[in-house]
Amino acid sequence: MSTTFGLFNTSVMGMSAQSDALAAVAENIANSSTVGYKEATTHFLTVLNGFQNSGEFGGGVTTRNRYEIPTQGALQSTSSATDLAIHGAGFFVVSDDSGATYLTRAGSFAPDAEGRLVNSAGYYLMGYAADGAPSASSTNSLTSMSVVRIRNDKLFATPTTAGALTANLPAGATVVAPAALPSTNGAGAQFSAKTSITVYDNLGAPVILDVFFAKTGANTWEASAFNKADAAPGGGFPYANPALVTQTVAFDPANGNLLSGSPISLSVPGGGTMSLDIADATQLGAAFSVQSVNVNGNGASSVREVMFASDGTLSYLLENGQSIPAYKIGLANVNSPVNLTSESGNVFVANGDSGQVFVGLPGTAGFGRILSSKLESSTVDLATQLSSMIVAQRAFTANSQSFQVASEILQVLNNLK
Amino acid sequence: MTLSLAGLIANESLGAVSAQTGIVSRNISGASVQGYSAKIPQLVTSDHGTPSIVGVARQADSALLKSLLAANAEQAGSTAVSDGLRRIEQFLNVALDGPSAVDSSASPAAAISNLSSALQAYSASPNDPIAADNALARAKDLAKSLNGASGMIQDVRQQADQSIQQSVAHVNDVLAKFERVNKDIVVGMAAKADVTDMLDERDRLLSELSTEIGIATVQRPSGDMVIYTDGGVTLFEMTPRAVSFQPTPSFAAATPGAGVQIDGVRVVGAPNSQLAARSGRLVGLAQLRDELAPRFQTQVDEVARGLVQAFSESDQTGSGAPTLPGLFTYDGATVSPGPGAITGLAARIIVNPTVDPAQGGDSSRLRDGGASSPGAPEYVYNATGASGFSDRLLQLVDALAAPQAFDAAAGLRLQDSVASFAADSMGWLAAQRQQVETKQTFQSAVVNQTSQALSNASGVNLDDQMSKMLALENSYQASAKLLAAVNAMYSTLFEAIRV
Numbered sequence: 001m002s003t004t005f006g007l008f009n010t011s012v013m014g015m016s017a018q019s020d021a022l023a024a025v026a027e028n029i030a031n032s033s034t035v036g037y038k039e040a041t042t043h044f045l046t047v048l049n050g051f052q053n054s055g056e057f058g059g060g061v062t063t064r065n066r067y068e069i070p071t072q073g074a075l076q077s078t079s080s081a082t083d084l085a086i087h088g089a090g091f092f093v094v095s096d097d098s099g100a101t102y103l104t105r106a107g108s109f110a111p112d113a114e115g116r117l118v119n120s121a122g123y124y125l126m127g128y129a130a131d132g133a134p135s136a137s138s139t140n141s142l143t144s145m146s147v148v149r150i151r152n153d154k155l156f157a158t159p160t161t162a163g164a165l166t167a168n169l170p171a172g173a174t175v176v177a178p179a180a181l182p183s184t185n186g187a188g189a190q191f192s193a194k195t196s197i198t199v200y201d202n203l204g205a206p207v208i209l210d211v212f213f214a215k216t217g218a219n220t221w222e223a224s225a226f227n228k229a230d231a232a233p234g235g236g237f238p239y240a241n242p243a244l245v246t247q248t249v250a251f252d253p254a255n256g257n258l259l260s261g262s263p264i265s266l267s268v269p270g271g272g273t274m275s276l277d278i279a280d281a282t283q284l285g286a287a288f289s290v291q292s293v294n295v296n297g298n299g300a301s302s303v304r305e306v307m308f309a310s311d312g313t314l315s316y317l318l319e320n321g322q323s324i325p326a327y328k329i330g331l332a333n334v335n336s337p338v339n340l341t342s343e344s345g346n347v348f349v350a351n352g353d354s355g356q357v358f359v360g361l362p363g364t365a366g367f368g369r370i371l372s373s374k375l376e377s378s379t380v381d382l383a384t385q386l387s388s389m390i391v392a393q394r395a396f397t398a399n400s401q402s403f404q405v406a407s408e409i410l411q412v413l414n415n416l417k
Numbered sequence: 418m419t420l421s422l423a424g425l426i427a428n429e430s431l432g433a434v435s436a437q438t439g440i441v442s443r444n445i446s447g448a449s450v451q452g453y454s455a456k457i458p459q460l461v462t463s464d465h466g467t468p469s470i471v472g473v474a475r476q477a478d479s480a481l482l483k484s485l486l487a488a489n490a491e492q493a494g495s496t497a498v499s500d501g502l503r504r505i506e507q508f509l510n511v512a513l514d515g516p517s518a519v520d521s522s523a524s525p526a527a528a529i530s531n532l533s534s535a536l537q538a539y540s541a542s543p544n545d546p547i548a549a550d551n552a553l554a555r556a557k558d559l560a561k562s563l564n565g566a567s568g569m570i571q572d573v574r575q576q577a578d579q580s581i582q583q584s585v586a587h588v589n590d591v592l593a594k595f596e597r598v599n600k601d602i603v604v605g606m607a608a609k610a611d612v613t614d615m616l617d618e619r620d621r622l623l624s625e626l627s628t629e630i631g632i633a634t635v636q637r638p639s640g641d642m643v644i645y646t647d648g649g650v651t652l653f654e655m656t657p658r659a660v661s662f663q664p665t666p667s668f669a670a671a672t673p674g675a676g677v678q679i680d681g682v683r684v685v686g687a688p689n690s691q692l693a694a695r696s697g698r699l700v701g702l703a704q705l706r707d708e709l710a711p712r713f714q715t716q717v718d719e720v721a722r723g724l725v726q727a728f729s730e731s732d733q734t735g736s737g738a739p740t741l742p743g744l745f746t747y748d749g750a751t752v753s754p755g756p757g758a759i760t761g762l763a764a765r766i767i768v769n770p771t772v773d774p775a776q777g778g779d780s781s782r783l784r785d786g787g788a789s790s791p792g793a794p795e796y797v798y799n800a801t802g803a804s805g806f807s808d809r810l811l812q813l814v815d816a817l818a819a820p821q822a823f824d825a826a827a828g829l830r831l832q833d834s835v836a837s838f839a840a841d842s843m844g845w846l847a848a849q850r851q852q853v854e855t856k857q858t859f860q861s862a863v864v865n866q867t868s869q870a871l872s873n874a875s876g877v878n879l880d881d882q883m884s885k886m887l888a889l890e891n892s893y894q895a896s897a898k899l900l901a902a903v904n905a906m907y908s909t910l911f912e913a914i915r916v
Contacts, residue, residue: 032421074422077429077469081608167649173691192691194682195645198655206655210681228681234661235681288649288692292635305608321603321639374463381419386910393914 004413006049006058007406013060014399017044020063021392028380029389035120036106036346037378038067069337069348073105073376081306082109082117084125085376088368090331093145093359094123094347101126101142102347103332103340103357105376115150121345124148127314127327142359148314148327152303156316156324157204159271160297165211166280167290169193171256173215182212182224182237183246189237190214192221193288196228197295201271204300209244209268211276219283221249223261225276227269244269251283258282298322308372312362331367332359422466424903429467430896433460434889436470441886448877452621455877456613475613478874482620483634485867489624490631490647490696492860495853497580497701501573502709502850508569509843525566525720526839528559533817533836539784540810549780556744556768556783563721567763570714571668577706578665578674581685584629584699585662585677591626592644592657598622599642599653606640626652630684631696648692651680670714670761674706709849716827716842717763723823723835725750725766727816730789730796741789741796744769744813756822784810 021042031037043066048059075085084107086092091103102123109117109125117125126145173192180190193213198206208228216222223246230240249261262279274295301318306326308314314327334340335355340348350357362370437458447453455476460468509524535555539548598619605612619642626632631647644653651658658680665674676686677699684694685703694700728744742750747765769788770776782788786798786809799806818834825831829841 074425074467075463076425076467077432077463170691193649194651194680194692195649196651196654196658196680208656231681235659235678289633290635290643290645290649290651292637293643293654294637304604307608317604317607319604321600321607321641323607377425381421383420383907383910386907386914390910390913 004406004409007402007409010058010060011399011402011406013047013062014402015396017042017061017063018392018396018399020065022389022396024065025385025389025392028385029382032378032380032382032385034106034346034378035108035375036073036104037380038069038071038073038105038342039379039381040065040067066338067340067342068379069340069342071379073379075371075374076377078373078375080110081308081372082111083107083373083375084109084308084329085371085374086331086362086368087371089337090333090360090362090367091337091348093126093142093330093332094119095126095147096123101145102343102349103334104345104347106346108375111150111152115152117148117150121347123345123347125329127312127329130313130325130327142332142357145330145359148329150303150306150316151326155204155300155302156298156318157200157202157300158297158324159202159204160199160268160274160295161272162275162277163197163199163295164277164280164292165195165197165290166278166292167193167195167213167282168286168288169213169215169221169251169281169283170288171283171285173288175217176214176222178216181214181216181222182226183222183243185226185238185242187232187238195290195293197276197293199268199271199274199295200297200299201268203270204298205270206299207269207271209266210239213249213288216248219251219253219259221251221261221283223247223249223264223278225264225266229269249278249281256282256284298324308370310363310369310371312370328361329370330359331362331370332357333366334358420903420906424900426467427896427899427903429469431893431900433468433470434893434896438886438889438893440473441882441889444877444882445879448879448882452617452624453877454613454617454620454875455881472609473611473613475616476875477616477620478871481867481871481874482623485864485871486623486627486632486634487647487696488860488863488867489627490698492857492864493628493698494696494701494704495857495860497577497698498705498709499850499853499857501577501702501705502846502853504573504576505566505569505710505713506846506850509566509846524843525559525562525717526836526843528555528562529720529724529817529836529839531555532559533814536810536814536817540807540814543784543807543810544804546780549783552783553768553772553780557773559724560745560766560768563717563724563763563766566717567670567714567761570710570717571670571672571764574668574672574674574706574710575665577702577710578668581674581677581699581702581706582662582664584702585660588626588629588652588660588699589657591622591629592653592660595619595622595626595644595653596657603639603641612640627697629697630694630699646679646684646692646694647696648684648694650682650684650692650694670711670718670764674703677703712826712828713842713846714763715758715760715824716829716838716845718758718760719823719827719829720835720839720842721745721747721763721766722757722759723821723838725762726821727819727835728813730786730798732795733786733798733800734795736795738793738795742769743786743788743796744772744783746789756824758824758826783813 024040024042027040043064044061046059047062086105091105093101094104095101106119108120112118124147127148176190182189182191191212191214195211197209199209201207210226210228212224214222224243225245226239226243232238245264245266247261247264250259252259258279258281262277264276266274268274299320301320303316304319305317306314307317312329313325314329315323315325317323334350334357339353341351342348360367440456440458444455457474458470459472459474461471462468532555535552539552542548598615602612602615633645633647635643646652660679662677663675674686676683682692683690685699725742725745729740730743731740732738745766746769771778771791772780772782772788774780787796789796798809817836820832820834823831823833823838
């Protein structure tokens, strides 16, 4: 008898399990366009009757649902630079209004009124301020992360600290008498070559340095720098202030390469100490020419847009075309991502099964890269879901048939009386 | 690979094809625009096989552009020089061939030969007042010709000076535009935007700049460009450097022209600094103003001095009176000038008023002497007052053809007759002009060739674009077909559910 009643149980459990599967399919289909959604899958497990003897059947079925969190979704292109996607393992660290942190792969971020990057579910992106970037060994520092805030309301300036100048000084230049050297800052100072370089002071104001080269003897030169703002009317000597730096530069007569005199260290007026590297300068039998000149630092300017590098660096692109790093977007992961607890808004929370959250920088071992202007689409494939739906529907029907058969058997038994 | 992904790929592919079609249409519409370079879409396949356009590149040839910039500068320089020289030469020659009697001896060389003939005619009939008037008129023509030539030379210098000012204004203007475009490129490149059109514009501005002054460029990693003159002076680095010039309001022979200062360094104009620019219109104009025109001025000055010398009157009585200017004189002339250039003499030379009846003089002094100091017996050659006296006139004709010393600064023969010196001077001018015109013709050919080569290398080839368009059309059709296939498969699934 137990077998007949068991039939009811088994078929009801079967129907219930297939309903679960159908519910998962329905959720998947509903979220087939949700950014960062991970496909829900239904796993069936047998449940055996505790009184069953071996050789007897009549066990039921139960289901376990889970989200296939580690599956990589297809990356679709968007036109917004703040749309981010992770290619590889890891999650963005986001926080809600209360400050609680979550993990997510839904990277459709956009700046809010305060410049905070918030995704469509309302979670704020977190990262390390550029000066507080974690070292490679720092593996668990969620606390040092803060909400990423794009400072549209502020001007940025970085003083110049380093530069490089590569030039050829004409080997055949006439030697300048000591009394007429630029370093004397006399009205009739003579020089063999001059170039000027824009650098930035502490307040981001451009300072133009006039750099003079005067030949003092065979293979020796005097390099000196002046602040262009001090120049006499019409430019040139004498400058209102003495040379910022005067340095003897020597060249190798064998090949014209620099022997000594690099780098030139000078104090930018109103700014910091700048080291001008002239190690690649030459003294060859050609006219004076500058091959390359580069300096760091940038003038005071507001933020025009933000850019992301694949290593997670968020840079401000300033109005003047220079870019300065502002944040490092860290990624987080757990040992068993598939066991993360899902919450509304495509966010996940670590639990005992998933393991502790650890963080790291994109592109480092164990973490994927961050791509800008991309979104990770839902991992749901409609066709698969539709076929699963048909299968589940048929299985449900079959279970209901089992139930009907059991019911008919009981009917027959009842009619025996 | 899933059906959804197939749909996504087809979708992205359609997007990529339409973006490429946009670039092809841009290329086709830009095919006839000067300086437009063909744009090339840069496609990558991302992780799931979806194609996407990551940027737009352009077909550019920096080596050819560099050659074009150099050729532009050389050509503009020689054009400026040849234009100025041609103006002086035309003034002298056109007037020479022109109908007007007054101008008929505008070239000093021709005027000297006219005067020589008139003197010879006068010497044949020394008592003929008409011959005397004719000789006097030719002498006035000669003085006028020298004055005119000197005026023209200074006018050419003045014009060159004004052109330098215009060039400097143009350079400043182009640099201001360059600053904007350069900044847009830096910002655009940092934001990975399409900056190819701005790069074309920047190249166009460089080419415009190179006609004014020879330039060299250095590109920085950020896409920023630094411009130096070909002499190494900074012209643009983040911001334009000041290019300044103080025009000279009016020119006389001794007036030096001001130099052009860039970044506080004199790059154009004498004295040459070690960082002087080497090519470009500015350099050509300065060469004309400070070198060629003054040289020709020295030559006409020497012609004028030679004439004063040739016609000077010496003491005939042996009383030791100094030699004085005779027929030709100039303000402030007390003693006859010896060898050595007198700057601006050509502008000041006049026919002595003592010989000109219109100014109360007497034209017979040409025959008899005494033009230098009327009434003084020392300078009277025709002591007897004979009306048939022709010795002095023949002496004058000989003096025109007699060798005398000339200043080396004129750059011509040091010992020469004044007539031959004047002819040599015209020859020098013509030779200079021809030489620079030959150079200019050659450089024009180089500019044409180089811009043709550049256009071939970087311009739009319409055939290429058309074939690309066909390929894109096919690709679009294929992607659309793929979408239709995905759709059909979904339909099949839905059919299955409905049953």
